[in-house]
Amino acid sequence: MDSLLLLLLFFLLVTTVPSKSAADDHHVDCPVSRCSRDDGPVVQFPFRLKDDPLHCGHPQFEVFCSKNMTMIQLSSSSGLFPILIIDYEWRKFDVYDTNDCLPRRLLNFTISSNSLFHVHNSGWNSYSHYTECPDVSANLTLLNCSTAQNFNAASIMPISCLSVPGHQVVAVPPSTSITEFPGPLPTCGTLGQLYLPVRRVYLPNFNEHLCELDDVLLLEWESWDYFPQCQNCTAGRGRCEFNNTINQLECYPYPRVRIPQMPPPQHPKGHISTRHIIIGVSSACCFVLIWVVAVAIFFHVKQQRNSIEEKENQIKVEKFLNDHKSHVPTRYSYADIKKITNGFKKKLGEGGFGSVFRGKLPNGVPVAVKVLSDSKGNGDDFVNEVGTIGRIHHVNVVRLLGFSAEAGKRAVIYELMPNRSLEKFISSKDQSNNALFDWEKLDNIVKGIAKGIEYLHQGCEQRILHFDIKPHNILLDHDFNPKISDFGVAKLCSKEDSIISITAARGTVGYIAPEVFNGNFGSVSHKSDVYSFGMLVLEIVGARKEAALTSGITNEAYFPELIYKCLIQGEALGLELINMDEDAEIAKKLVIVALWCIQWYPVNRPSMKAVVRMLEGASENLIMPPNPFASATSTQSQTEQPKTTESS
Template structure:
């Protein structure tokens, strides 16, 4: 592709070789339909001697030709008449009178073109005197058909007219109009009520029209210090010169082609080698690296930058190299018997997914234990879900929808994409980290359990997870067996928090009178009330309703009533208008307004212990 483009340019060079040798200034229009640009005009790609001072043009990205006049007035060039020495311009915004207010041609090589005889007729019917007229612009409250109406300067509230100072004053409604400004010595055609009108400028120097009339071209005299011009005739090269140039060009072309093939072959070989090296590097990084405690101290610069602290340890920012940053979690030795550390390394060391945080390495040096993760600069999703419901301007509902879909795909991978099914048991905003592009990654596998793919339920001796996100069956077998549906329940609570921008559970005595938020959302949707209290426009309201509906499906009390995570992904990817309302997940609890008290009772009642068969 690159060589074909080069070949095209090379052929064009051969075609224009005669002209380039004659004066070194090829005619270069900005586009296929643009005016031909030659002396006295030049574009930036032309050498300086190809144009006359003050006759610079430029090309836009859309191949339009632009001339810049004094006071930063930029107009598009429609036509250049080199014989008559007239430049025809137009305003892309179709408002020449607006441009004229800033235009001052006193320091420009161009002057206004005189009006044609039919345009010089005055409104009073008398003949025009010599010179161009002055126009006074007025702002009138209503339409005055007797005057020149300037549509592009007018609006519904005011009408703008141009009044020729040679007109009779008695024709002007002075009592209702206000004078705006005066434009002196401008052509009559520039104030006509015509959106397609052009502005014609002429130039008197350099004098090249006579060259064009003779079929010749114009250029600056060589070695002249007075900017003198001369006419010249572009002569053709002799047949012998053309033959020599053609053969030499073909030979040069063959040499260039051979060098190009050699270059591309070498480039392809280097690309193949780079792919092999990258594969070997990735293959080496599939398994997490084991670090010593001394390595951990070096990576974290003696634990100099603290990122956060939790129940199981403290997280520090570290650096493996100049460009690779990591997050190092130093585990508390007083918490647990090392089960969380083993779970984390065993689980995360074997999984690789775009929506699951990557475990780079670990440290098990005596009683010191640490986990090294990839560094995600935007912290956790919890940072962007305010407990007061205040909207964070960085994450709108459209972005939250992308985040929810990413988390769901990460859970789907854990449940179905690994050699063993992985149940996370701690899905919550704090454990959803965000990278530099706010893509979500599931983290913290300290409470995870591994089971066979064909195993429909798992056994547990104690409930695990974070209060408010734990599925009912994790507390009591009365609701069913513990399975992957427990993660679906936690994900549903997370969705409702993303919609409401608030914590799901606050079951304290002081707040026991507050309504349980998920049930409040259900009542809003069931009664078809407006959910836009959280959003600013109808598009966000549609997303909020979709996320809330999916969340309510996920938090059904009985696991068999919840969708699988695969079906959740389909619902989030589909059209929210096609989602149906789920059954009321709170009906089994009785129709009681104060559901916070009911939740508290459920959590404090004597729960049946689930025996562990492992």
């Protein structure tokens, strides 16, 4: 018996000794170094210096020594970042900016999807108060606000190195409401979204925590199994571990142990009987069974409740469709939608509303099919979109060709716009877009958008307020003619109603009119769309700035106000102009019209009918508007000026 146990122990010892691969046997120990003799992070696997052996690290983790700093290039276009700390135990490292302006470095920062490291991100916890922000990177929206006021709200984080006196560049969570900005409310434009490091700071005088931007970016790398050295190891049912002694990864194959047959053991007194084991196993099985039954009952009740709610919602949708048979287009089954999209094979885009797929109707007409992701909701957006756009027929409004309204599976079918959205062109830095979008083309696009909005306000049986005019919602056909789309938050009202009521702010930050989120500026009306149109035109014009004007973030952030000052002082607008006289006249006209449209008070803005007349006229016939960036008091004193604009 003893000899058999000794034989078994010897067999286990032999089969569990770690074995190195043949490729590792000839490798010498990898060096451990620093860029600075007494300071700076230790450089070891997976990090490596340029002259270290190839097996001593990974090319993506190659670092450089410069002025006693350890530098790393995070992507092909990122430049070099100095490393502050490397934590090998938790596989994390911190980088910073030597000029103390990390947000500027991260504006155009991207890391390849196949990179072995990535920005540590936990998102933004929408269920907690903003003061409970994590000490990690969060997806934030950058706003360019024309104001001298220092924001101190918990969810508004100023970026001092990008701001100048009288102007604020701030970062806010995507879920931030515009009402959280302290008054008087500024005029803000959106720079985009990016991940920025966030940390909590404690204010002892106020006994509370606030969020502020950190100056250190935290990155992390995946477990060793994702490294090339471990691919064959994990595929061969082994484990890959780091050997600190030689500073290398090693593969430890799992042992295959065959246990010899042993005689039945002799149990001493007091051993656990088979009866006790059966009772214990039976009790555990009963507990698991009860738990499984309880979970099944819970999900069954939840499914039944959702089913009842969906039936009620479907009744609501069917009632609406029956009441508006003469206004809605062709209805398709969900099976038809699958055939039209060839099984949802080619996706054109995706957003909070759902996904858009390319398809073709039975008659061969190419279409875009939007499958709504909130089909289990109350169907309000679906009813709103079909009921609104189904009755519209205008060259500058996208045409609704059909829909599917089966319970839980709703979709809408639009004419296909081959050139996608306007946003793709005005945000692109591709110089070839200049040939596609000369100033005459931009002028025609702006006129088309204005005529489309005028039709929504005046050309339908009921006035349609869009409430979300922005570049993403302007689609371009094969001739680059604009078409307004996405009526999910639109609202119908009679033409006689100059004022409407809404229960909550709607639209996109940067394009929302002030009165939509603050009643002190006036009542919500069709003039709210006029404001959004003005911000859209300024963004279109701002996309054609010369390189000299866009060299700094300050000019980028406050372009509308700079343009207004140039007009007042009779200076050149600083735009890309090919045909100097013709292009300059078009640009001046677009800017003046846009500045009229973004007046803070609705009464100071022209109607869309007046806007169309202004755009079709000459720039020398336009009157300069009041300063839309002045204080609320000075803006309110100009209430007599728009009367001339309305009738012009």
